[in-house]
Amino acid sequence: xxxxxxxxxxxxxxxxxxxxVFGYPGGAxxxxxxxxxxxxxxxxxxxxxxxxxxLHAADGYAxxxxxxxxxxxxxxxxxxxxxxxxxxxxxxxxxxxxxSAQVPVPLIGNDAFQEVDTVGITRSCTKHNFLVRDVRxxxxxxxxxxxxxTSGRPGPVxxxxxxxxxxxxxxxxxxxxxVSIRSYRPTAKGNQRQVRRAVEMxxxxxxxxxxxxxxxxxxxxxxxxxxxxYALNLPITHTLMGLGAFPAKDRQFLGMLGMxxxxxxxxxxxxxxxxxxxxxxxxxxxxGKISAFxxxxxxxxxxxDPTSISKNVRVDLPIVGDVRLVLEQINAVIQxxxxxxxxxxxxxxxxxxxxxxxxRGLRFTQGSDVIxxxxxxxxxxxxxDGQAIVATDVGQHQMWAAQFYGFQEARNWLTSGGLGTxxxxxxxxxxxxxxxxxxxxxxxxxxxxxxxxxxELGTCLHYRLPVxxxxxxxxxxxxxxxxxxxxxxxxxxxxxxxxxxxxVKLAESYGALxxxxxRPDEVIPLLRQGLAHPGTVLMDFRVRRESNVYPMVxxxxxxxxxxxxxxx
Amino acid sequence: MKxxxxxxxxxxxxxxxRVSGLFSARGFNIESLTVAPVGDKQTSRxxxxxxxxxxxxxxxxxxxxxxxxxxxxxxxxxGPHVGRELMLIKVSxxxxxxxxxxxxxxxxxxxIFRAQVVDATPTSLIIEVTGDNDxxxxxxxxxxxxxxxxxxxxxxVALARxxxx
Ligand SMILES: Cc1cc2nc3c(=O)[nH]c(=O)nc-3n(C[C@H](O)[C@H](O)[C@H](O)COP(=O)(O)OP(=O)(O)OC[C@H]3O[C@@H](n4cnc5c(N)ncnc54)[C@H](O)[C@@H]3O)c2cc1C
Ligand SMILES: Cc1ncc(C[n+]2csc(CCOP(=O)(O)OP(=O)(O)O)c2C)c(N)n1
Numbered sequence: 001x002x003x004x005x006x007x008x009x010x011x012x013x014x015x016x017x018x019x020x021v022f023g024y025p026g027g028a029x030x031x032x033x034x035x036x037x038x039x040x041x042x043x044x045x046x047x048x049x050x051x052x053x054x055l056h057a058a059d060g061y062a063x064x065x066x067x068x069x070x071x072x073x074x075x076x077x078x079x080x081x082x083x084x085x086x087x088x089x090x091x092x093x094x095x096x097x098x099x100s101a102q103v104p105v106p107l108i109g110n111d112a113f114q115e116v117d118t119v120g121i122t123r124s125c126t127k128h129n130f131l132v133r134d135v136r137x138x139x140x141x142x143x144x145x146x147x148x149x150t151s152g153r154p155g156p157v158x159x160x161x162x163x164x165x166x167x168x169x170x171x172x173x174x175x176x177x178x179v180s181i182r183s184y185r186p187t188a189k190g191n192q193r194q195v196r197r198a199v200e201m202x203x204x205x206x207x208x209x210x211x212x213x214x215x216x217x218x219x220x221x222x223x224x225x226x227x228x229x230y231a232l233n234l235p236i237t238h239t240l241m242g243l244g245a246f247p248a249k250d251r252q253f254l255g256m257l258g259m260x261x262x263x264x265x266x267x268x269x270x271x272x273x274x275x276x277x278x279x280x281x282x283x284x285x286x287x288g289k290i291s292a293f294x295x296x297x298x299x300x301x302x303x304x305d306p307t308s309i310s311k312n313v314r315v316d317l318p319i320v321g322d323v324r325l326v327l328e329q330i331n332a333v334i335q336x337x338x339x340x341x342x343x344x345x346x347x348x349x350x351x352x353x354x355x356x357x358x359x360r361g362l363r364f365t366q367g368s369d370v371i372x373x374x375x376x377x378x379x380x381x382x383x384x385d386g387q388a389i390v391a392t393d394v395g396q397h398q399m400w401a402a403q404f405y406g407f408q409e410a411r412n413w414l415t416s417g418g419l420g421t422x423x424x425x426x427x428x429x430x431x432x433x434x435x436x437x438x439x440x441x442x443x444x445x446x447x448x449x450x451x452x453x454x455x456e457l458g459t460c461l462h463y464r465l466p467v468x469x470x471x472x473x474x475x476x477x478x479x480x481x482x483x484x485x486x487x488x489x490x491x492x493x494x495x496x497x498x499x500x501x502x503x504v505k506l507a508e509s510y511g512a513l514x515x516x517x518x519r520p521d522e523v524i525p526l527l528r529q530g531l532a533h534p535g536t537v538l539m540d541f542r543v544r545r546e547s548n549v550y551p552m553v554x555x556x557x558x559x560x561x562x563x564x565x566x567x568x
Numbered sequence: 569m570k571x572x573x574x575x576x577x578x579x580x581x582x583x584x585x586r587v588s589g590l591f592s593a594r595g596f597n598i599e600s601l602t603v604a605p606v607g608d609k610q611t612s613r614x615x616x617x618x619x620x621x622x623x624x625x626x627x628x629x630x631x632x633x634x635x636x637x638x639x640x641x642x643x644x645x646x647g648p649h650v651g652r653e654l655m656l657i658k659v660s661x662x663x664x665x666x667x668x669x670x671x672x673x674x675x676x677x678x679x680i681f682r683a684q685v686v687d688a689t690p691t692s693l694i695i696e697v698t699g700d701n702d703x704x705x706x707x708x709x710x711x712x713x714x715x716x717x718x719x720x721x722x723x724x725v726a727l728a729r730x731x732x733x
Contacts, residue, residue, distance in 0.1 A: 123582075181636070183636060184636050310626065
């Protein structure tokens with residue numbers, strides 16, 4: 001069958017089971033857009049209001065569903081606007097395919113209109129990228145792009161398609177069989193000897209701790225993780241990226257660890273004798289001062305990416321493999337040897353943990369005058385039973401969301417951890433809402449961050465996406481202000497943003513519902529009203545202006561030297 | 569310690585910038601890097617010399633392996649290997665006091681190092697010398713007093729000895 005490059009793009013997307021593309025058109029992308037138009041209902045295109053929005057939406061779609069997100073942008077400024085979205089996904093290992101249009105092949109390198117070296121610019125913020133100079137390579141490249149994006153350690157892949165390639169015909173053969181790339185063969189199963197060794201170490205430990213991260217979510221391995229945690233009655237802590245893998249309400253869950261982790265989680269890390277890292281990468285926001293991190297522990301590290309292992313922290317037992325498969329192997333050994341029926345006595349360890357827990361490091365008091373951000377999030381959690389899909393931006397509100405929204409399920413938490421991209425939340429929520437039109441999708445954001453992609457309200461209205469936006473409005477770039485207060489003698493350099501739009505009117509001008517309150521007693525009624533509304537809602541909560549996120553481990557400090565704040 | 573790392577890659581456009589970009593982005597140093605297609609021209613062999621302690625070299629090897637078009641990575645310095653480098657040295661011979669005996673002395677050094685004169689003009693000689701690092705340094709040091717105008721080096725290439733790949 002002879003097809004044009006643009007027709008092949010649509011065919012290949014359909015081959016991959018893609019039903020939704022997020023994008024923004026332009027000259028070099030016109031042939032592809034024309035085919036998307038012709039494809040009609042079989043391929044939905046969501047038009048964002050900025051390419052960054054399209055990329056984050058595809059990213060949110062991927063995090064919520066586990067399927068690769070797909071974005072489409074034009075050449076030049078379209079591609080450069082996509083860069084932050086790619087880098088965000090890259091840092092958090094999110095499977096995504098971004099198709100960018102490029103100037104025609106004969107013009108490449110000539111400083112042509114809307115030309116940038118897209119593969120050059122995106123090389124270091126994608127898992128891999130391709131420039132397709134010959135239409136005969138197009139189908140193969142697109143199939144490889146999806147394979148690379150979704151296998152091993154996932155990540156965004158960019159395919160740059162020159163305009164003339166999208167308009168040239170070639171023979172198209174439907175996909176047959178799996179993609180195979182001789183230079184790329186990710187490990188799947190763990191080495192069985194090491195798996196057995198891991199089980200022995202778990203049995204021998206007096207004070208074991210599971211430290212699990214984004215890899216558990218990315219591998220869809222949370223069921224296996226829960227099985228292991230319950231079988232051996234292990235305490236468990238999550239990174240920011242791992243939230244939802246284990247139910248927050250469960251007694252075995254110690255909360256998040258790291259810079260803004262709970263007292264009990266950070267103390268447990270500092271005192272455990274065995275730390276089992278599962279799909280987590282020992283980020284500096286987690287370890288603090290490396291030499292004081294888990295000083296008494298042997299470390300087991302399960303990760304599909306060998307570069308993650310022994311990168312920051314020396315590991316005693318590495319297991320390279322997919323989290324879900326390795327946990328399956330571990331659980332099988334435990335069952336086979338009936339270890340779950342005679343778990344070692346770890347009363348003393350649990351007692352120690354309960355003592356730390358009693359400190360209640362996440363305490364706050366909601367008075368009658370000023371709204372506390374924590375209270376808004378806690379109320380939101382109660383009203384949604386911990387079951388909403390929650391997207392955030394970056395800052396204090398993000399940390400409070402991580403601390404106070406008790407996630408009960410995986411893939412309900414969309415946040416930019418690695419890059420920390422302000423402006424991520426609203427478009428990511430849109431992506432999730434497109435995937436799950438019937439579910440409650442909430443953005444928890446700050447008055448700074450929401451203004452970084454506020455234009456996406458237009459997209460919400462265009463596609464009737466009933467996203468609920470909760471602004472914790474403190475009139476500051478709060479997280480930066482907190483650092484200035486604590487480490488720069490309260491010199492608030494360029495962090496006061498009290499001059500702001502009227503968010504209620506802003507929402508209304510887009511056709512959304514806008515609500516506002518500054519009264520604690522109105523928090524719950526207003527949330528109720530907003531959550532029940534069938535359309536897009538923006539809720540502006542005027543919260544305490546100067547409030548800090550605690551506990552806090554100052555950058556580079558030891559985990560056990562947390563600052564606990566005014567209340568403790 | 570210095571390490572010679574041999575990297576077999578798919579011979580496709582952009583692969584060299586992926587490798588060099590990795591080194592600059594992660595702050596690994598490259599002392600030298602050579603690249604050329606080998607065999608069926610489908611693949612290229614990159615030989616690079618880098619310096620770092622154990623954990624850094626381990627990261628370099630893993631990160632190289634992680635690049636999609638990289639087929640194989642070998643740290644040749646882990647075992648017996650043979651390394652060679654080629655150097656061209658231009659010695660200027662146009663100073664007035666220089667007479668025949670100077671040229672003779674240069675020719676003598678050339679023969680000690682089993683180097684060759686590959687070009688001669690009334691004002692200069694170009695000498696080609698091949699060998700390991702020490703030999704090139706020694707040769708250059710001997711020629712320096714005669715007035716070295718320019719030097720180029722290829723960077724090392726190397727192979728493991730015996731059956732090791
Ligand atoms: C303001 C701010 C404050 C922050 N504070 C904290 C904090 O207090 N605590 C905290 O934890 N984080 C915090 N972060 C986030 C932090 O920067 C990192 O993003 C986060 O800690 C990384 O999480 P992770 O280790 O789970 O790794 P991820 O980035 O989720 O990486 C996943 C790991 O799993 C591996 N993996 C992927 N897929 C698989 C698979 N299928 N099988 C096996 N392995 C796989 C990958 O190779 C990788 O090593 C903060 C971020 C911001 C912006
Ligand atoms: C794009 C981008 N620019 C700058 C920063 C640095 N930064 C981190 S948190 C923060 C303040 C965020 O303020 P706001 O959205 O109001 O949230 P708050 O901390 O007040 O909850 C800033 C500026 C960032 N993370 N991302």
